[in-house]
Amino acid sequence: MGSEYGRQQKPPTALEQALAATLGRRKSQSKLRTLKSSPAGSIDFSSNDFLSLATTKEFREDYLKELQQRILPVGSTGSRLLDGNSGYAESLEQQIAAFHGAESGLLIGSGFDANVSIFTCLPQPGDTIVYDELIHASVHDGMRISRATTFLAFKHNALDDFQAKLKLCTSASQNVFVAVESVYSMDGDVAPLSEMVRIMKDSFPHNNCHLIVDEAHATGVYGSKGSGRVSELGLESDVLIRLHTFGKALASNGAIILCSPIIRTYLINYARPVIFTTFMSYPNLVAIKVAYDWLESGKTEMLSARLTQLIGYMYAKLKSLESLAQRLEGGSFTLPDACPKSAIFALMMQEPRELAAFCQTAGFVVRAVMHPTVPLGTERVRICLHAGNTEAEIDAFVKTVRLWLDQRIACLAATSSDSTSAQAEEVAGLESRTLQTSSAAILAKL
Template sequence: MTPLDMQLEATLAKRRKIAKIRRLVVNPEGTIDFSSNDFLGLAYSQLLRDEFLQELHSMKYILGSTGSRLLDGNSKYVEDLEHKIAQFHKAEAALIFNSGFDANSGLFSTLPQKGDIIIYDELVHASVHEGMRMSRASHRLPFKHSDIDDLKRILEKVVPMRDKNVFIAVETVYSMDGDVAPLQDIVDLLKYYWPHRDNGYLVVDEAHGTGVYGKHGRGVVNQLGLEKDVFARLHTFSKALASNGAVILGSKTLREYLINYARPLIYSTFMPYSSLALIKCAYSILGSGQTEPIQDHLKIIIQRFRDTIRLPVGTLLASSSPIQGVVLNGNEAVRALAGYLNRKGFIVKPICSPTVPKGQERVRICLHGHNTLEQVDSLVASINMFFDESDNPIVMSSENTIVASRL
């Protein structure tokens, strides 16, 4: 072991000691998925598999990428796909990135001009933070999660700076809490402060809303009819669409600007044609309306989960999306619940600090189009049973009350 390896091992040992070590795990076969972001169940879909194999068989392009988008990685195939995706989401233009992280970091590191201001929901994705950190923005100001009054308080301070652009960064469905942003209220605020749309711009991350919300799964922005009120949107393909990559939707000028300045796009080998083919097939299935019954099924099992679960007050996240969560106080507590459910045959994962703030640790539960009512009932019964076992030292405090945290 080299001296550097010894330093790295010492750092890892510190993380192990405080029970915050991260590990790669392989889910056992035969278990029931209540963890992945495969909200529509398309990763299991024979229909998507058949369309994908047929597309690969019929396409005249090679399978690999051969280079970055600006060198040899571009093609008529991807430009046609971007045009179709833009039409589907009712946007002027689209630009595909290798991942949602690349798309967000590329957008937020380049879009703000020197001295501009970014106001962001405190729970936005890490990729947004990465982009903001590298940006030329003079101020990066968080507001309390989905708190319109707090956002208004900050806007009151920055609106007088009329010569600066102000960007509001939010998600539609938040990845850890599962709640939906008050998007219409945010749009109304921007219209109040910038009635001529001269300096205030809304940027929306639809990563967890894609496929689940809106007609044919177009997202929350489409469901609310706010396409013209959002400057830029991000949709990922790696969750409900069972693919990989992401797309930025916006104006043709924004697309050209990102091609010229977004370093993750410029300096990365582009995704292979096989990935583009899978994205194309996923959108074909969305556009055909074949996923709408799955969206309806999701609503049913989400309601069933929330109606039948029995938890201490403040323990269940306030979410109407497929992302649900049981909040306990401390990494040890959430690991105990997750381990209990894993042994019962359910794939769920503990989300520990520092991924979420200390005191807000939770077992994250995702419901999917491939989950049945019977599976949901079985999961709920197991969770209820865990909390009914009053002699469980992880769950119960010395005062014999549930150790739980209200968000």
């Protein structure tokens, strides 16, 4: 008997009607999220595949070779506490921790799960969490069910405000946890980690202020062989926890929490995403291992250098649009004021969906990022560069943005001209009516 699915639609329940109304309001505000796939042949300026490993033939070949060399089950078969653990996983943890210069590490299914685990488990009653206002949503979810008592946000990357917030919580009897990202996912800027460490040491002589750094967008790109910004700055001993993820530059998924052995054991015992989630599959672990083999061998260094070169090239090309951008009213199109230190560019504008749709029609994959994903008034088109992009692709993309700007400016000029003409006609009509009234009054007196 064939399935009845899709043949007859049931009338919506009261719950579904309420959900539909909520979605309708979001749609009316142009905030409705939908799933989209990129057309074949499109040029990628959107994904987080910074090193282009996901599309590199040699990387795929090494992955398949490693997979075939080992007799491994396809799935992990359970959580790490219920038979999902393996010697392969523990060996991989040790390899990754050693690469980053950490004491130990704990593999976990995603960066989101990692942040939720960290911020729900570690802070104790009476503790404080100080966090950058642009910190990732997963940290907010962790804080929402955290046992910490106080939560203080500081202005994005603002050291003076950061120091001011720390002064509010300098009790020696409490722990203070500081949450930042080494590279911010939407703006592409970097945290002033060295300066933050100095301020923390000056403010907390009892060493009860602990820095937690999310390195998701730095993994594989920054530092020696892609070890991250903390390693690049030599701050390994000053950071309590580092979070590295594998779903961006490393062409896989999952994450590792780099920490002390005692914190690792604590998370194994208390982190619900570790305890109650099926562990990553073996094919996933193999992909992570191959990525770290590439990092360790230096195979990715040429890719990273190429990416850095393209970042400067993209910035120079976008700066050539500055005079055009300034012609839009109210600074409604804003370019980065300095060359980004990451592969992420944010083109701020009032209606980014228009530019994104224009570029997508031209064959470029870029995405508009709207509120509430980013703060109100900071909507943007987010551009991500990859080592596999070319100068010719960048030239074509910037040419497309220039064409959109030209059309936008022409449209505004036409609208302004029509408005001016209408105002002139209105003034002329008023003057004519006034003259007629005055003439009638004079004739009446005669």
